[in-house]
Amino acid sequence: MSTTPFKDTMLYPILFMLVICIVFVGMLAVMYRSSEGKIESQKLDAYQKIVISLLADPLAEALEAKPLILINDYKATYESYVKEIKISGLDKRVFTAVVEDSVLAYCVDISGKGLWGTMRALIALSPDLKSLKGLAIYDQMETPCLGARIGEQWFLDQFSQIQVISMNGSTNGSSHDFELIPEGQKPANQYQIQQITGATITSVSVLKMLKNEIDLIYVAKQKQVQI
Amino acid sequence: MTKKQIFFASAISENSVWRQILGICSALAVTNLMMNSLIMGLGVIFSLALSGFTISLIRAWTPRSVRMMVQTLIIASYVIIVDIFLKANLPEISKQLGPYVGLIITNCILMGRAEAFASQNKPLDSFVDGIGAGVGYSMVLLIIGFIRELFGFGSIFGIKAMGAWWTNWSIMVMAPSAFFILAMFIWIINVKYYKVKG
Numbered sequence: 514m515s516t517t518p519f520k521d522t523m524l525y526p527i528l529f530m531l532v533i534c535i536v537f538v539g540m541l542a543v544m545y546r547s548s549e550g551k552i553e554s555q556k557l558d559a560y561q562k563i564v565i566s567l568l569a570d571p572l573a574e575a576l577e578a579k580p581l582i583l584i585n586d587y588k589a590t591y592e593s594y595v596k597e598i599k600i601s602g603l604d605k606r607v608f609t610a611v612v613e614d615s616v617l618a619y620c621v622d623i624s625g626k627g628l629w630g631t632m633r634a635l636i637a638l639s640p641d642l643k644s645l646k647g648l649a650i651y652d653q654m655e656t657p658c659l660g661a662r663i664g665e666q667w668f669l670d671q672f673s674q675i676q677v678i679s680m681n682g683s684t685n686g687s688s689h690d691f692e693l694i695p696e697g698q699k700p701a702n703q704y705q706i707q708q709i710t711g712a713t714i715t716s717v718s719v720l721k722m723l724k725n726e727i728d729l730i731y732v733a734k735q736k737q738v739q740i
Numbered sequence: 741m742t743k744k745q746i747f748f749a750s751a752i753s754e755n756s757v758w759r760q761i762l763g764i765c766s767a768l769a770v771t772n773l774m775m776n777s778l779i780m781g782l783g784v785i786f787s788l789a790l791s792g793f794t795i796s797l798i799r800a801w802t803p804r805s806v807r808m809m810v811q812t813l814i815i816a817s818y819v820i821i822v823d824i825f826l827k828a829n830l831p832e833i834s835k836q837l838g839p840y841v842g843l844i845i846t847n848c849i850l851m852g853r854a855e856a857f858a859s860q861n862k863p864l865d866s867f868v869d870g871i872g873a874g875v876g877y878s879m880v881l882l883i884i885g886f887i888r889e890l891f892g893f894g895s896i897f898g899i900k901a902m903g904a905w906w907t908n909w910s911i912m913v914m915a916p917s918a919f920f921i922l923a924m925f926i927w928i929i930n931v932k933y934y935k936v937k938g
Contacts, residue, residue: 526803533798533810537817544821548828555831657769657838659914710910 560651561591564620567637567647568595568610571617595620603733605726616640621730625722628714630654632663632722636672642731643679648672648723660715668709675703677727688727691720743868750853750872757880757922758929762848767881768918770840774897777885779826779833780840781878787818787844789870792858794818796866799859811854812845819844849873884921888912 519525565572565587569580572594576583583590598607606622619638624631632653637646648669655661662668677688693708693716694700700707708716741749756762763784770776791814795802802810823841826834834841844850853873858866889895892912894902911917930936 520803526806529801529803530806530809533813537813541817541820541824544824548824551828552824552831555828559831657772711914 558588561595562587563635563649563651564595564608565590567620567635567649568608568618570646572610572612575612575615575617600730600733601737603730605730607730618646619730621726623722623726623730625718625725627653627655627718628660628712629656632718634722636723636726638727638730642727642734643676645672645675645677645723645727650719655715656712660709660712662709662712663715663719668707671700671706672723677723678731688724688731690724693717693720741865743865746865746868747872747875750857750869751876751879755876755880756849756852756873757877758926759934760849760852761926762852763877764922766840766843766847767877767884767922768915770837771881771884771918772888772892772913773836774882774885774889775833776836777881778878778897779830780837780844781874781881783819783822783826783841784844784847784849784877785871785874786822787815788850788853788874789867790818791815791850792853792866792870793863795854795858796861796863802859807859808851808855811851811859815850815854816845849877880922880925883925884918887921888917892917 562584566584569583569590572578572583572590573580576594594610594612596609596611598609600607608620610617610620618640619642621636621638622633623636624633626632630653632650632655634648634650634652636648638644639646650664650669653661653663655663675689679689689704692705693713694705696707696710698707706716706720750756754760757764757767766780766784770780791811794814795811798810819842822844823834826837826841853866853870857869861869886896889897889912890901891909894900894906894908909917
């Protein structure tokens with residue numbers, strides 16, 4: 514009777530692979546579990562900081578403080594002056610900046626389709642939801658160094674203090690169209706947005722996302738007011 | 741070979757990037773900023789050294805038929821550890837590096853060193869070889885990153901190095917610039933260090 518060493522049997526590589534998998538996957542599971550809380554807390558911190566950055570100007574005006582101080586102390590500012598609310602018919606996270614029961618601005622979590630995947634952003638809107646006060650893109654999968662430049666401050670700064678819905682905006686509210694102009698060209702009006710060179714699809718996607726989402730938000734809020 | 745010789749062979753004379761032309765993808769992708777290059781380099785050094793050590797440690801028991809699967813699993817585990825560490829402790833850098841940290845798994849240098857060195861040498865030697873190969877790779881990344889960040893953003897490690905008169909070169913921010921710089925770099929090394937004539 515021939516005795517094949519166990520290492521040369523068909524079973525050995527399978528068992529070896531199984532043991533290695535258990536050891537390394539176990540090690541990763543422990544590592545992930547021990548860092549999970551920290552990762553989630555980092556995400557939450559970053560998110561709250563963006564919300565406060567967008568709401569800093571109206572809050573600073575009402576509190577007679579400097580915006581930078583509010584941003585630096587974003588955790589306390591968020592807890593004291595920001596409330597998450599629900600607008601019926603709108604499946605989005607909506608935050609309000611409230612000082613002495615008066616709503617100073619809205620901040621809404623929006624999303625849209627980019628070139629490679631979903632873009633997620635936060636926008637600040639005036640209390641009547643007719644003016645766009647600011648934009649921050651916090652999650653995107655666009656091409657590094659091209660489309661990903663939508664996160665650059667000069668690009669985002671173009672979306673502040675824009676009257677997106679006319680003052681006599683009707684209940685079917687349709688926001689004003691934006692127009693893309695080449696990067697570096699001086700805009701003739703607030704609706705002209707300098708696009709990212711080499712990332713036309715991403716630039717168009719940002720505008721489309723803004724228009725669609727602002728329209729949705731405005732209509733939902735109008736319906737809620739009527740009810 | 742002494743540990744010192746192993747280190748210098750994998751870092752300089754047999755450098756993975758300029759001698760073996762490995763790890764080119766990430767060398768092109770993350771070198772627009774020096775900080776990204778440094779963190780990527782540290783991630784690769786960590787993964788290379790520990791994966792080399794582990795692969796070498798279990799080499800006597802690893803069946804030949806599944807050795808590459810085992811190597812990939814070990815490399816992937818260490819790379820995921822780097823990814824989790826960055827997400828938990830350096831979220832900004834983790835965001836900037838994006839998918840490239842995960843892609844260290846597919847970096848040819850790691851599989852190359854695992855197959856060519858770690859699977860045939862002692863654990864400590866493999867550890868030193870991993871550090872050497874990682875340092876050599878990081879060196880190239882930092883040199884390319886230095887040129888790209890300086891001309892593309894006018895800064896070094898985020899600190900402004902050029903005056904207000906400087907106009908940033910957009911091409912340096914984009915990946916094609918890394919192609920030109922890397923090619924010129926390899927050319928200079930080949931001519932000056934290896935005395936290649938052509």
